[in-house]
Structures are given as structure tokens and as C-alpha cells.
Amino acid sequence: MPMDATDARLAFLSEAARLREVERASRTGSGRRENSAEHSWHLALYAMALGEEEAPDGVNVDRAIRMLLIHDLVEIDVGDVPLHGARPENHDAAEDAAAERIFGLLPGAQGEALLALWREFEAARTPDARFAKALDRLQPVLLNLETGGGTWPDFNVGEAEVLARCGPPIETGAPALWPRVRDRVKAHFTALVG
């Protein structure tokens, strides 16, 4: 039997399920490594809980939620690269090829639309994408703060580097949230040396 559009959508969803096996550097409360599927869920919930009151005016929260649900699917092919880790050569091109393959499993126009949404997230030039990106930087910071620094000691990262790497995208995409996160980061590192 030839595949029709519904079969193609179900095949995409089956392939997407592999995101549950992609491990991140971050650890959950129980100490195991977080995977990119549950991370994507948590970020979509961030958008839902913070979007109405803390997103800049004009952000379409439902579009941000959709971006966050698909933003890491390329990791099925290329894996997760930690923010504070070394970025492999040609990583952007490999991610783009992965996006073409994975969204290409969907029927033509639908696959094109999701590929465009993923590229919009990556480019981080629209308010929706900037808000989504800000949450993607914010959640690991809060996870690390809740687990005594989390992955920061593993990557030998101190206050200045955390503020420099996470500050600009959070401040740009979710300016209402940044002062609060910055204060928590500062308090964490002050207590360490105190």
C-alpha cells in the first residue's frame, strides 16, 4: 500500500520519538542525564507559564510553544552540543541537513512549514524566536542553580562566563526575566566563594 499523508505524519511522529534517547549534559533531580524530549516539554511549559505575563508585547506564545516542541529534533541526527562545550566543525550545516531530513518525512507543504519554523528559531531574529531562545537559555541556568551548580563545575564555568553566555539572549528575548535570573546567578557564585 502506498504511504499517504496520514501515514507520513505517523512516520514522522515515530521517528521523532527517538529524541527521548538523546542525552544532554544537564542532570535531573534524580541525578540521571536529562534527555532532549523531556527538556523540550519543560521549555514548552515554560512558554505556557511565563508567556502571558513575562514575554515582550507582540510575542505569539503559541508559536513559541510550537518552536520549542520541535527545536531540538535535529539532535536525533547530530546529538546535543552543551552550551559550554566545544562546538564541532560544520555543526550548523549538519543541523540544517538533519532538519531537512526529519521535517522532510512530513507531507510537502507541512514539512516546509516546520522547517521554516525551525530555521526561524535558529536565526533568532523574530520576537517569537527570541523569546523561545531566551527560555532555552534560561531553563538550564535554573536547573543548574537548583542542583548546586549542576554542569557549571564540569565545564569549569564561573559567574562571568555564565552571565556573558546566557545574559544577552535572555535579556534580548525575555527582558522582564533577566534581572531576576542574574541576581540568582550572582547569589549562587557569591555563596560559593563566601
Next chain:
Amino acid sequence: MPMDATDARLAFLSEAARLREVERASRTGSGRRENSAEHSWHLALYAMALGEEEAPDGVNVDRAIRMLLIHDLVEIDVGDVPLHGARPENHDAAEDAAAERIFGLLPGAQGEALLALWREFEAARTPDARFAKALDRLQPVLLNLETGGGTWPDFNVGEAEVLARCGPPIETGAPALWPRVRDRVKAHFTALVG
């Protein structure tokens, strides 16, 4: 420092992260048990991939996505009860108390709104909730079909019971999808005895 609305939202998101530790009966492709956070992500992606073309007219797909992102949060307190397992006494009341506690972490009106959205999902009387419920029944069936029957042998469940337990909610909430799933279920059990 007293908690303000932003702190309350971040506290809710921190508590919600515990959903990553709630195990379901279903297994992932690698053989470990699926957790309810990644299950919720997968379902939201189902709504995104299937909503535009396969949902009944009038379904608000973005509302269905939001329902699916929060539908299992009560399991942080009461755990997951498998569809084919025994349902503990007073389970509905325990879930409702969990929903009040967890959504109650959010600022007043926002917590009320999410509690109402969760109750709408549970009651499954609106088109959005019925579509979301249909996906919640559909995804485990497809996972089981992809893993040689998955949890069905564990619960001693045959074709008739799968069709009886999963058919009505899927047919009600996503009628366009049911014939296809039914045919796959029938083909699976036919091959088993064949």
C-alpha cells in the same frame, strides 16, 4: 524577600520538572520505561503534526497542545495508572487534589485557568479535550505496535480489549484517524495467531 508572581511561576516550573521522574508502563525504543514528561512532549507534537489536517473541524489545536503539556502533571503526586492496569480506589479525587496543589503554585487567576483547562481535558466533553484525549489513547497504541505488542502481553490484553478500550475515545475525538489505527491493531493480532 516575599515571593512575587514571577517567583511563583518559576517555583511551579521547578516543581513540574518532577514529572520527568514519573515512569509509565510503556517502553521506549531502547527498552527503558517512558516517563510522563517525554510522553507529554510526544503528545503535544502529535497534536502539532496531526491537528491541522486530521482533527475535526472546530478544534483549536493550540488549546489541545496546551492541555497535553499539562495533562499528566497530577502524576507527580499520584503516579501513572496504566490504561490496562487496575485503577486505585478514589483515584479521581486524588488526581483532583493533586491538580489543586500543583496549579495552586501559580498566581491566583493563572492557576485557576490551568486548573480549569486540566479539568476540561479530564471531562472530555469539548472538541479540544476530546481531540487531546484521542491522542493520549492513540500514542501508546502506536508505541506498542512498534515494539512487537509492547505492554499488551504484560497486561494479557488481546485485540478485542485494545479495540474496546481505545476505539471509542479515538473515534470520538479524532474520527479521521481511527480506521487507520484499527487496521494496524487488527493486522498486528492477526499476524500473532497466523
